[in-house]
Amino acid sequence: LxxxxxxxxxxxxxALFPTPASPNPAMKGVDEEMTGIDPANLALGVxxxxxxxxxxxxxxxxxxxxxxxLLPLGAAVALVVALCTDGGGSEKIKVGLSMANKWTDxxxxxxxxxPAGMLSLPLVVYGTKALLGLWAVPLPFLAAYAFYELxxxxxxxxxxxxxxxxxxxALARRWSARKIPICILYEAFCEGKVEFKKDLLETLExxxxxxxxxxxxxxxxxxxxxxxxxxxxTSFKSLVATKREIADHYDRGNDFFRxxxxxxxxxxxxxxxxxxxxxxEEAQFNKLSLVCQKLRVEAGDxxxxxxCGWGTLARHAAKYYGARSTGITLxxxxxxxxxxxxxxxKLTDKVSIVYGDYRELPQKGVGSFKRIxxxxxxEHVGLAxxxxxLGIVHALLEEEGTFxxxxxxxxxxxxxxxxxxxxxxxxxxxxxADASTxxxxxxxxxxxxxxxxxxxETIGRHYSHxxxxxxxxxxxxxxxxxxxxxxxxxxxxxxxxxxxxVAAGYGSATCYQIVAHKNTYTFPRDxxxxxxxxxxxxxxxxxxxxxxxPE
Numbered sequence: 105l106x107x108x109x110x111x112x113x114x115x116x117x118x119a120l121f122p123t124p125a126s127p128n129p130a131m132k133g134v135d136e137e138m139t140g141i142d143p144a145n146l147a148l149g150v151x152x153x154x155x156x157x158x159x160x161x162x163x164x165x166x167x168x169x170x171x172x173x174l175l176p177l178g179a180a181v182a183l184v185v186a187l188c189t190d191g192g193g194s195e196k197i198k199v200g201l202s203m204a205n206k207w208t209d210x211x212x213x214x215x216x217x218x219p220a221g222m223l224s225l226p227l228v229v230y231g232t233k234a235l236l237g238l239w240a241v242p243l244p245f246l247a248a249y250a251f252y253e254l255x256x257x258x259x260x261x262x263x264x265x266x267x268x269x270x271x272x273x274a275l276a277r278r279w280s281a282r283k284i285p286i287c288i289l290y291e292a293f294c295e296g297k298v299e300f301k302k303d304l305l306e307t308l309e310x311x312x313x314x315x316x317x318x319x320x321x322x323x324x325x326x327x328x329x330x331x332x333x334x335x336x337x338t339s340f341k342s343l344v345a346t347k348r349e350i351a352d353h354y355d356r357g358n359d360f361f362r363x364x365x366x367x368x369x370x371x372x373x374x375x376x377x378x379x380x381x382x383x384x385e386e387a388q389f390n391k392l393s394l395v396c397q398k399l400r401v402e403a404g405d406x407x408x409x410x411x412c413g414w415g416t417l418a419r420h421a422a423k424y425y426g427a428r429s430t431g432i433t434l435x436x437x438x439x440x441x442x443x444x445x446x447x448x449x450k451l452t453d454k455v456s457i458v459y460g461d462y463r464e465l466p467q468k469g470v471g472s473f474k475r476i477x478x479x480x481x482x483e484h485v486g487l488a489x490x491x492x493x494l495g496i497v498h499a500l501l502e503e504e505g506t507f508x509x510x511x512x513x514x515x516x517x518x519x520x521x522x523x524x525x526x527x528x529x530x531x532x533x534x535x536x537a538d539a540s541t542x543x544x545x546x547x548x549x550x551x552x553x554x555x556x557x558x559x560x561e562t563i564g565r566h567y568s569h570x571x572x573x574x575x576x577x578x579x580x581x582x583x584x585x586x587x588x589x590x591x592x593x594x595x596x597x598x599x600x601x602x603x604x605x606v607a608a609g610y611g612s613a614t615c616y617q618i619v620a621h622k623n624t625y626t627f628p629r630d631x632x633x634x635x636x637x638x639x640x641x642x643x644x645x646x647x648x649x650x651x652x653x654p655e
Contacts, residue, residue, distance in 0.1 A: 147333045148326070152225070155180060159226035160233065167234075176226070184222050187332035195538040196331050196530075198487050202541040203526075205517040214320070214523070218328060252322065259283040259317040267307050267315050272297035283317040286524050287324050290603075294595045305575055305602040312606065318520040320527070327531050338535035358414075358441050360589060363581040364574040364601065367653040369414040369441065372480040372510060373567040373615045384573035387566070389645050389652050392420040398559070398619050399475040399506045400631060401425040408432070408473040408500065410462050411481025415442030415455065416653070421475075422454040430470055432458040448654060465496055474502050479510045480615070483540040490539055494553035504628055506621050507555065509546070513564070513614045516542035522612040525603060533600050543616055556623035558632055564614030568605050575601040 159180045166172035187193050200211035207216070228244045236243070262283040270276035275297055279288070292298040300307050331337045358369075365371060366384050374387030375394050382390075395417065401407060403426030409418045412431025415438070421427040433439055442457040458468055462485075476497055485493040501507055515522045530538070547557055578585075578601050586594050607613040621627055645652050 144326075144330045144333075144336055147336060148329065151222075151329075154183065155222060155225040156229055160229040163226065163230045164233070180223060180226050184219050188219055190334075193328075193332035193337075195337075195487050196328060199514075199526075199538050199541060202545050203514055203516060203518040203523070209517055210520045210523040211518050214328065218325065222329075256319070257285070257321075259285065262315045264315040267301055267311055269299045269301050270297070271299065283315055285317045285319060285321050286528075287321040289316060290528060290596075290599050291323065293599055294592050296591060296595065303579075304598060305572070305605055308602055308606050309609075318524050320520075320524065324524075324527050324531070327527070338530070338538075356437075357588075358437055360585070361414075363585055364578040364597070366573075366577055367650075367655050368416060369653070370416050371413050373563055374570040374573075375563060375566050376569050380569055384570070384577070385649060385653055386645060387570060387573070388416070389420075392417055393424070395477055395479065395508055395510070395617075396421050396425050396427075396475075398617065399477060399508050401427050401475050404428065405474040406430070406471065406502075408470070408476045410465075410476065410478040410497070411484070412438075412442070412457065413479075414438050415445060415457055417477060417479060418442075418455050418457070419445065419449060419451055422451055423449065427454075427475065429455045430458060430473070431455070432460055432462065432465060432470075434459070434461055462493060462496060465500060470500070472502050472505075473500055474505045476501055476505065476507045477510075478508070480512055482509055482511050483534070483538075484536060486536065486538050487541075490549050491553055494549060494555070498554055498622065501622065503622060503624065503626070506558075506619060509550075509618045509620070510563075511546060511616055511618070512540050512567075513543055513546070513616050514540055515611050515614070516544070518612075522607075525607045525612050528600075528603070532596060546616065546618060550618065550620050551623070554623055555620040556627070558619045558621060559617075560619075561617045562614055563617060564608050564611065567613070567615045568609035571601055571605040571608055575605055 159176045162176035162179075163173055166176060188197060197215050200215045203209070204212040204215075206212065229241055232240050232244055259282045261281060264282065264284055265276075265280045268279075268284070268289075270280060272292065275288075275292055289298065293300075361371065362369065368385050368388040370388045370391070373391065374384060375391040376382050376387045377390045377394070378386060399407075401421055405425075405427045407418070407421045407427035407429045409415075409421075409429065409431040412418050412433050413435070415431050415433075418429035418431035422429040431442065433442070436459070439457055439459050442455075446452045446455050446457070458465075458470065460468060462481075478497070482490070482493065497507055514526055518526070526540070529540075543560065543562075547560070550557055578597060582594060582598065585597075604613070608615070
């Protein structure tokens with residue numbers, strides 16, 4: 105993920121908002137991604153050579169024997185199957201199938217179409233040579249390129265210039281009077297080749313279908329094929345790979361995240377139980393209190409927040425509910441923030457922060473917990489490791505304890521618009537966060553791991569309103585961010601936050617709060633029908649609201 109600045113590019117600093125010692129390195133754009141010898145291009149080249157040259161040549165040598173002809177064909181099938189199962193493609197395929205209701209749904213088309221296209225390559229090359237001769241082998245490739253450029257990308261007419269200001273003449277010639285594919289739009293926007301004439305969010309929310317085409321382009325297909333290679337895939341979740349993934353994203357700089365999350369420093373969905381007029385800080389306070397109340401946190405309870413980020417929930421549980429809180433994070437910058445905030449709020453004796461991966465918890469001697477929360481962290485676990493993750497939660501949870509998992513979800517029966525948002529997020533924002541699925545998958549996994557699901561609440565619309573406040577904050581702070589961070593990254597975040605408001609608002613994406621406990625005969629289920637109901641909302645913040653998230 106060459107366009108993300110690495111943590112190593114930043115000088116260590118004890119402050120909550122460290123400033124880069126030097127400008128961040130230039131980010132890698134799409135034009136650079138498609139050229140040059142980098143590991144992805146090299147892997148794609150080797151795959152194309154194997155399927156387009158080696159296998160057809162072997163078929164030619166075996167042409168005299170039908171049985172021998174099956175050997176190279178079988179090898180091609182075995183290669184593609186290996187990439188789709190043992191390779192990194194498995195996670196993406198499972199997510200795609202979890203989102204589909206029919207084989208004609210968008211994710212099903214990708215799951216079937218990409219492997220089928222790979223397998224057709226040697227057959228097309230061999231068949232063309234057999235029918236027309238060696239000279240004709242390039243013809244199918246030229247025909248495919250012509251079809252892609254002249255037919256597939258011949259989108260419907262649209263008044264695109266009513267909404268976009270093209271800075272690149274080539275893009276203007278191609279798309280000024282046609283619907284622009286969404287992949288080309290966000291890539292061009294991030295590279296500064298196109299701008300929105302009005303506010304980005306307003307345009308996407310009200311006019312997106314008037315000038316955007318939702319079909320995938322070659323760059324996104326390339327990304328999915330690259331995911332099949334184990335050494336390139338973001339879906340492999342070794343400890344080293346996971347630490348690198350978290351560092352790439354979360355160690356970018358606390359000032360970067362403060363620019364849109366505000367003083368609460370909570371990177372998850374808020375809850376606007378007091379109405380949409382509430383501030384972001386009120387919504388996040390609501391969410392933190394709602395989590396604690398759904399878990400039934402009481403004074404003295406051992407509380408664990410897995411993937412605690414900047415530690416806000418762990419501090420909230422200790423400060424307002426009397427819990428003995430532990431948080432675990434893989435972000436070095438986040439841990440520094442947590443420790444500084446614990447000292448600021450005089451909570452060092454009530455809140456401890458552990459640096460590490462969730463898989464390391466059993467070895468860290470943290471003990472057991474009455475209440476465990478995992479707020480939008482489980483998506484990063486990956487589908488293959490989800491039972492491992494839930495198994496660790498099950499082992500750490502006391503017999504009468506409760507577990508709340510808040511997770512981002514996706515629409516079941518996804519359209520191309522839904523799928524494009526998910527692919528954008530997977531490629532640019534949260535690479536490797538494959539365990540983001542429709543609700544039924546999470547419930548099944550919890551039950552397989554020995555949990556009983558007590559309640560589920562969908563808060564996706566709240567996520568849309570949370571994102572709207574993040575978007576407004578980011579736009580207000582964008583000039584300052586561009587002084588510190590690469591234009592590609594700043595533009596990317598602008599697009600991500602704006603599009604996410606729309607995606608969460610209309611159901612492409614959503615968010616679930618799932619409360620569960622061990623599915624035993626002895627669990628005191630009457631606790632959930634206690635005569636003491638949940639406190640009415642909105643939750644009461646301190647009289648001086650700044651005290652809720654002091655800085």
